[in-house]
Amino acid sequence: MTTKYIFVAGGVCSGLGKGIATASIGAILKAAGYKVSVLKMDPYLNVDPGTMSPYQHGEVFVTDDGYEADLDLGHYERFIDEPLSRLSNMTTGQVYQNVIARERHGEYLGKTIQIIPHITGAIKQKIKETAAQAGADFLLVEIGGTVGDIEGEPYLEAARQFHREAGPEHALFVLITLLPYLQTSGELKTKPTQMAVRELHRVGIQPDVILARADQKIPKDLLEKIALFCDVPTENAIPAPTVKSIYEVPLNLESSGISKLIYQHLRMQGKKPNLKPWQGLVKQMKNGGKKIAVAMVGKYTAHGDAYISVHEALKAAAAYHGVKLAIVDIDSEQIEEKNAKAWRQLRSVDGIVVPGGFGVRGIEGKIMTASWARENKIPYFGLCLGMQIMSIEFARHILKTKNANSTEFDQKTEHPVIHILPEQRKNLSEKHMGASMRLGAYACALEKNTRAHQAYSEKAPHAIPSESKGGKLIISERHRHRYEFNNEYRDQFEKEGLVISGVNTERNL
16 A cells, blocks of 8 residues: 555643554554554754763663664654664754765756755655665554644644645644643643644644543543634544553554544544554553562663663563552662662662763762672572672672772773773774664573573563574574673683673674
8 A cells, every 4th residue: 555644743732642652553553464664853053862861861772773863753653563773763963963964976967955945855855765675564653752842843844744735645744732621620621732833824734633631530521622722623632641651552552443543534444553552561560469569770760761672571471460569769879979869769679770870970870789689598690790790799799809890880890891992992982972882782692501592581572593403592683782791700600600691693692
């Protein structure tokens, strides 16, 4: 079938959950048997989010092909269950970089380069290329930011042009907006939504579907008012109240008939989505039995999105095993400073996760956390930096090399149990920071009769069966790091009982 395009934008303010809404629409269409892909358009001038602070931008999501992407790509992958690539994200920085490079090579034949048509043309070309290379029946295009932002103007203009060129049977526009609640009057207000739609009208776009966000149930008469004032059919004003679990959103949207609205607008005989697996997932998440508390010990815990993929992975695991999960976020600096509350929280949990991170701040608190876990036999899962922390702790307290460290934190350490990858030295010396780490999916051979082998053997979606040999299971996981375990210490570690269960066979990492 000819690709259908669904544009998603947000009005009134940021943080409404455009990414979740986009992912949910994708999940519904995937459940109907369609091939779905997604493109996130970020209006910032950064080339990619790889060098952006987690405090400002949240997590950086890494794709199989080694692209550092917006965290919304993580939502897309989890909801539509399809691996995405660098094709699924674009930024204003990339657009300008590419257009200027083409101008420098004389590809515009002396023309004056302008926002319209050259920047908007590059945006439209990216949309078409993403759909074509993904072979998508539906391409969902999320426009980052908020309607009215100056940074987003070229994207809205490109969407307007694309909508006109493709025709109403091939393109649909969804606006997500906020209904604020006023305590004094005790009611939800629609005026900000009306103004957001007027702002879209200003750039020549009429939304086809409006998703109304609120923290409470939205009365039917309010939806009718939105439809009237914003010029959409009544059934196209869809309530999107806040829910306990984001995985309820596809069920809520489909209960309002969103797939039927999409099919009608795009003039197609659509298939009914099978959302029974989603219903089962939500039921599992709600009906867990035994309560489990897991500490997330990191330096970015103040930002709710900094470790969002790890949070969602823990939730999925809890649902699979039928337990109720409580994630306890603990600032590693508070552990280092011996804060009573932080230590009380750490001592109360059943397991510990130390995720990735950068820089020396909070490191000693993470090492203290690893010591506590080892000494008290508390399950500890170290991801990236968390694994390196575990290695440093083991070297200091089991190998008795008190000054063991990573060269990231102490370049003159006597015992660099963690050291920089050889190819990364040049990147750091030349201050080449963006998109320069060891990034993307790499194979890992898991030794038989180890816990890692057992965990992946039970149900291994990332296993590569054709390469499983000699009792080893070959898996594929994603990486984002400059530093790695120093193999000069491997024999000492293994002699003292640390099991190194997974190794990249090409690099012996």
